[in-house]
Amino acid sequence: xxxxxxxxxxxxxxxxxxxxxxxxxxxxxxxxxxxxxxxxxxxxxxxxxxxxxxxxxxxxxxxxxxxxxxxxxxxxxxxxxxxxxxxxxxxxxxxxxxxxxxxxxxxxxxxxxxxxxxxxxxxxxxxxxxxxxxxxxxxxxxxxxxxxxxxxxxxxxxxxxxxxxxxxxxxxxxxxxxxxxxxxxxxxxxxxxxxxxxxxxxxxxxxxxxxxxxxxxxxxxxxxxxxxxxxxxxxxxxxxxxxxxxxxxxxxxxxxxxxxxxxxxxxxxxxxxxxxxxxxxxxxxxxxxxxxxxxxxxxxxxxxxxxxxxxxxxxxxxxxxxxxxxxxxxxxxxxxxxxxxxxxxxxxxxxxxxxxxxxxxxxxxxxxxxxxxxxxxxxxxxxxxxxxxxxxxxxxxxxxxxxxxxxxxxxxxxxxxxxxxxxxxxxxxxxxxxxxxxxxxxxxxxxxxxxxxxxxxxxxxxxxxxxxxxxxxxxxxxxxxxxxxxxxxxxxxxxxxxxxxxxxxxxxxxxxxxxxxxxxxxxxxxxxxxxxxxxxxxxxxxxxxxxxxxxxxxxxxxxxxxxxxxxxxxxxxxxxxxxxxxxxxxxxxxxxxxxxxxxxxxxxxxxxxxxxxxxxxxxxxxxxxxxxxxxxxxxxxxxxxxxxxxxxxxxxxxxxxxxxxxxxxxxxxxxxxxxxxxxxxxxxxxxxxxxxxxxxxxxxxxxxxxxxxxxxxxxxxxxxxxxxxxxxxxxxxxxxxxxxxxxxxxxxxxxxxxxxxxxxxxxxxxxxxxxxxxxxxxxxxxxxxxxxxxxxxxxxxxxxxxxxxxxxxxxxxxxxxxxxxxxxxxxxxxxxxxxxxxxxxxxxxx
RNA sequence: GCUCACGUAGCCCAACCGGCAGAGGCAGGGCACUUAAAAUGCCCCCAGUGUGGGUUCGAAUCCCACCGUGAGCACCA
Numbered sequence: 001x002x003x004x005x006x007x008x009x010x011x012x013x014x015x016x017x018x019x020x021x022x023x024x025x026x027x028x029x030x031x032x033x034x035x036x037x038x039x040x041x042x043x044x045x046x047x048x049x050x051x052x053x054x055x056x057x058x059x060x061x062x063x064x065x066x067x068x069x070x071x072x073x074x075x076x077x078x079x080x081x082x083x084x085x086x087x088x089x090x091x092x093x094x095x096x097x098x099x100x101x102x103x104x105x106x107x108x109x110x111x112x113x114x115x116x117x118x119x120x121x122x123x124x125x126x127x128x129x130x131x132x133x134x135x136x137x138x139x140x141x142x143x144x145x146x147x148x149x150x151x152x153x154x155x156x157x158x159x160x161x162x163x164x165x166x167x168x169x170x171x172x173x174x175x176x177x178x179x180x181x182x183x184x185x186x187x188x189x190x191x192x193x194x195x196x197x198x199x200x201x202x203x204x205x206x207x208x209x210x211x212x213x214x215x216x217x218x219x220x221x222x223x224x225x226x227x228x229x230x231x232x233x234x235x236x237x238x239x240x241x242x243x244x245x246x247x248x249x250x251x252x253x254x255x256x257x258x259x260x261x262x263x264x265x266x267x268x269x270x271x272x273x274x275x276x277x278x279x280x281x282x283x284x285x286x287x288x289x290x291x292x293x294x295x296x297x298x299x300x301x302x303x304x305x306x307x308x309x310x311x312x313x314x315x316x317x318x319x320x321x322x323x324x325x326x327x328x329x330x331x332x333x334x335x336x337x338x339x340x341x342x343x344x345x346x347x348x349x350x351x352x353x354x355x356x357x358x359x360x361x362x363x364x365x366x367x368x369x370x371x372x373x374x375x376x377x378x379x380x381x382x383x384x385x386x387x388x389x390x391x392x393x394x395x396x397x398x399x400x401x402x403x404x405x406x407x408x409x410x411x412x413x414x415x416x417x418x419x420x421x422x423x424x425x426x427x428x429x430x431x432x433x434x435x436x437x438x439x440x441x442x443x444x445x446x447x448x449x450x451x452x453x454x455x456x457x458x459x460x461x462x463x464x465x466x467x468x469x470x471x472x473x474x475x476x477x478x479x480x481x482x483x484x485x486x487x488x489x490x491x492x493x494x495x496x497x498x499x500x501x502x503x504x505x506x507x508x509x510x511x512x513x514x515x516x517x518x519x520x521x522x523x524x525x526x527x528x529x530x531x532x533x534x535x536x537x538x539x540x541x542x543x544x545x546x547x548x549x550x551x552x553x554x555x556x557x558x559x560x561x562x563x564x565x566x567x568x569x570x571x572x573x574x575x576x577x578x579x580x581x582x583x584x585x586x587x588x589x590x591x592x593x594x595x596x597x598x599x600x601x602x603x604x605x606x607x608x609x610x611x612x613x614x615x616x617x618x619x620x621x622x623x624x625x626x627x628x629x630x631x632x633x634x635x636x637x638x639x640x641x642x643x644x645x646x647x648x649x650x651x652x653x654x655x656x657x658x659x660x661x662x663x664x665x666x667x668x669x670x671x672x673x674x675x676x677x678x679x680x681x682x683x684x685x686x687x688x689x690x691x692x693x694x695x696x697x698x699x700x701x702x703x704x705x706x707x708x709x710x711x712x713x714x715x716x717x718x719x720x721x722x723x724x725x726x727x728x729x730x731x732x733x734x735x736x737x738x739x740x741x742x743x744x745x746x747x748x749x750x751x752x753x754x755x756x757x758x759x760x761x762x763x764x765x766x767x768x769x770x771x772x773x774x775x776x777x778x779x780x781x782x783x784x785x786x787x788x789x790x791x792x793x794x795x796x797x798x799x800x801x802x803x804x805x806x807x808x809x810x811x812x813x814x815x816x817x818x819x820x821x822x823x824x825x826x827x828x829x830x831x832x833x834x835x836x837x838x839x840x841x842x843x844x845x846x
Numbered sequence: 847g848c849u850c851a852c853g854u855a856g857c858c859c860a861a862c863c864g865g866c867a868g869a870g871g872c873a874g875g876g877c878a879c880u881u882a883a884a885a886u887g888c889c890c891c892c893a894g895u896g897u898g899g900g901u902u903c904g905a906a907u908c909c910c911a912c913c914g915u916g917a918g919c920a921c922c923a
Contacts, residue, residue, distance in 0.1 A: 002885095214850055214918080221849090224922060246923060259923090301921090326921050336923045345921055417922050537917070574916090611915090642871070644859055648852075649916060656858060659871040662886095669886085717860065720870035727870090730887085789866045794904040796866055834903055840865045844903045 003668035005632025009753040013115055021767055022062075022117040024073040026526045033070040034527050035062045036506055036566075038535025038543070039124075041079045041498075042103035044088060047110040048614060049622045049640070049652060054534045054572045056637045057646055057713060059116045061532060063749035064710050066117075067773040073527050074117055075509040077124035078104045081132075082498040083161070086429040090461050096429040100127055110624060114633045115752050117769070122512035126501025127429070131508065133452035134518035135500050136434040138550065141557060143435075143445050147194040148423070150443060154330070155422060157186035162463045163426040164188060169542075191424040191433065191494060195549045199223050199416045202548055210568040212647075215540045222541045224417025229401045231337060231410040233258060233310035235270050236318050242266050242310070245332035245415050248342060249404070250396035252314045253385040254360035255337040256350065258321045259303065261329040262286045270321070272307030279306050279323060286325040301326055301349040312337075313409035314400065315386065324349065332415055340375065347375040360384045361393060421546065423497060426469035428461045430495030436480055437490050446483055453491070469493045502543055503550040506530055506565060518559075525561050533566040536574070544569070570713060573649040575640070577620040580607045589619045611651045622652050634751035635661040641715035641750065660719070664754060666726055667747065670735065671758055682761070683735070691736040696780065698728060699739045703776040706746045715750070722747060737762070742774040790815045791842040792824040800841075808835045815841055 016022060026032075035058045040051060055076075062074035080100050089096040104125065111118075124131050142148045155164040160181035169176060170183050195202075203223045206216045228247035235241060244258065260267055262283040271279045282304045303324025310321050326345055327336050340350035341359040350357050359371035361380045368383075369376055379393035388396050404410030424433075432453045434446045446453065456477035464472045471493040472478065482489045504518070510527040511519040544566070551565040580588045580600060588602040593609075600607040614621045627636045639657040644650040673683045691699060702725045709718035725743060729735055741762060748755025748768050759768040783804065788811060790798040798820045802811055812833055815821050821843070828845035835841050 217850080218918065221919075226922075228923080244923080248923080326923095328922070331922045333923095338923090343923070345923075348921095415922080540918080576916090642858090648859095650858075653858065653872075655872055659858095663871085666886090716858095717869075720860075723870050787866080791865080791904070794865095794902095799866070832903060834865090836865065840904090842865080842903055 003665045005634060008757045009633050012753045012756045013112060021769055022119050023121060024119045025071055026523055027071040030069060030071045032527055033065040034073045034530045035532045036530045038539060039077045039079050039505060040107060041082055042107040043084060044103055046106050047624050049624055050575050052114055052624055053575055053640050055116055056640050058534050060710060060715060060749040062117050063752060066769055067771060074119060075122040076118040077505055079502050080104060080125050080127035081430045081501055086427055086461055113628055114637060122509050124505055124508050124512055129452045129454055132431045135431050136451050136453060137448060137518060138504060140434055140445055142193060142553060147553060149192055150189055151192050152187055152189050154185050155188045155190060156183045158183045190422055193421040193423045195421045196416060196418055198549050198552050199418050201552055205564055209564060212571055218540045219545055226415050228413060228415060229410050230413045231404060232313060236309040236311050238270050240266055240270055242335050243333045244335045244337045246337055249400045250382060250393050251339040251342045251360050252400055254339040254341050254358050255312055255319060256340060256356040256358055257319050257338045258310045259324045259327045259336050259338055261327045261334040262323045262325055263329040264334045267323055270308040275305060275307040278304050301352045313404060341371040342375055342377060344375050358384060424494035425497050426463060427495050428458060428470040431500055432495055433492035435492045438482060444482060499543060499546045503547045528560060529562045529565055529567045532568050534570045534572060537571045572646050575652050576611050576649060577614050577622060577652045578609050579612045579618040579620040580609050582607050587619045631657055631661045634754050635664055638719060638750055642719045644716055646713050663723055664751060666730060670729055685733050685735045686737055686740060687734055688737050691739050695736060695739055698725060699742060700776040700780040703774045704781055745771055745774055786838045789840045790821055791840060792821060793844060794842060797821050797824050804838050811841055
């Protein structure tokens, strides 16, 4: 009977489900391990091959940790609120809840086919009342802490979607990241979360996390903490002053002009009449220009002199004031002092408008570069700075700040690029805010015991005719009495953004069925923090930063016991695929492609082949269902892990899955002999005997390598070690039962269905899921003799087979006797001997 | 434009702290089994590590520059 995943796999999936094999237990007698996937947004397109990559990795770790004696929490759920379902609802005229259910059912079915060891009893759906009740509850805690507030803010308004977007959702080119629709700036009253209050901790606490450095760097850059100073500039001849922020107070003597953002509030007041027309025109133009335009020609500096002069507080020098759109209204104070000699942008601007350039910092050693040619950006020694001349940059910064403070013209200040989080959306398919508004517009939080504030059922999801969000259509729902006074109030019609639900789902998994609290503190203390969190880099900033922010708020409220939610983070690489297109850019499906003379054709047209992101339009999407149908889930899992290192981007090659499928077949045949009558007869080579020395060594070496590789998430090399084992055992006619049993244990996390089947057929009644992981004896990994390459001047000339403890002198003596070595030593002087015991010997001759 | 990562056989990828370039797989070739084919088994072929410099007794590995690919960022004072 041949290996047949189509019968084995559903059987074991049913077994696991019926027996609740993977139920996570708060077992205080055992160490815990919490291994989490970034839960998916259940899109209508279904699972693609990228999802199972991370899921398989975490599943291998989860299964391995169970066998290693840990109590494992390995859950799955759905990030189910969100825009795509709402847009599909409008398109198909079906309620978003129904679309979401359809999609989650499909995702669940596809994920279950892969045999992941999730505790399905803990499945969560962020769009269910049982879940978003607690999202609202957390919002109330944020509100209590003064971290949620309303403000009239410049927002990213997306006319096509009829909603605002967070800065993080807008691409650099001024479009919505998800859909590419254009986005414009508009002032609106919105709910904000004061994430900036946590900026320092969000930066500082990254230090102790086991996260990829690039992700930490992205978060640090996003928060953008910079240390500098505020400096006040009086406007000459006017009763006005403005403040600039600078990271280089030491260059104050080099400030030759100031620049205000065109939107700066002082502009109208201090512009002189003769410049007014020009200034208004410029400010107008830059306000109307889209983000995209402004960025397109960012290199070309534009601006206008406004006729006013500012007084430099350090030396009373009068310097001209300009407006220019390279100074951003939303960052710092919206005003800068320009030091062209030591800032590239100021230098470009000064050059364009012929403004003076004065160098005030020189390198500590060597000569100063020509300040007219290039800005000198690095630290050095002050010059042209009066009493400060000769001071090192760091010292000079401090001294100038102290002196400015004395005269009330400045102070040290820390500035962040991070802005508060815009937390409301004019959408239907999201969490309603647990608030009402009194007639005078005051927001009143509702008490905990009325939660959840359920989303009213609507049939129309567009904004109202007067531009209010869809929830304004729910007239019955909208009107409520004030929770205390009973006066008529209206509910908030905005909903929360999609990130809200994903900010805390890892906590809900700790206690997913609790209907009294969001989670119990006992469970939270047992499971948290998440020990391993795997997902794509696309969430490096948004989700991970928001979740960390909420977690810290909850920590301060003593609702969670850890400072950080995710101890170890790992990003899987993207799975891409070959795509084929002709010279006109038209794509062809792989099945239409023929290969001739090393070239590619479709219908006689020559094509180019390249590796690209999978997408429908490129006709290169691989559907996991088809792969499982053809090869089985175990082969699919194994292939995705075998393709290459988890963190690397790699191309999908359907031919590659043939290889792992053959491997699984070969494993099967190690255990079962082919018989005429199709019986399940154990292969006669499987015997209850002690392993010989070679087999024992192989067993220990394989266990050691696979264990270490799993610990380090190097699944590709783990699999190749198992292949080696199988290739060797395949040639043996005696396969000791104990060794083969250990091999099944190693294989089981990777190919769990086959693992269970083999284990079962070898006569075990219980699931393999909790069998103890094989151990190894390091002393058996070492060979008694080693092959030492002998190099002469770095080139290998001979190899010596020696005992691994042989002394250096003896090895050298042996080497010198070797004819091949002698040839290269002849009549040369031996100058140096480098011996690395057991590794190599290098003889250096003149 | 800036930052980071990665370039090893026809292809996907190994190679520990700098020490024999090859573990594994795909594709290709040969042989065996077979009436034949598929499947299977055994064997074989194939690169000197993107390019150019440098450090070192010794470089795929460290340093510099360039080229290519991918990801992220967007005038953050």
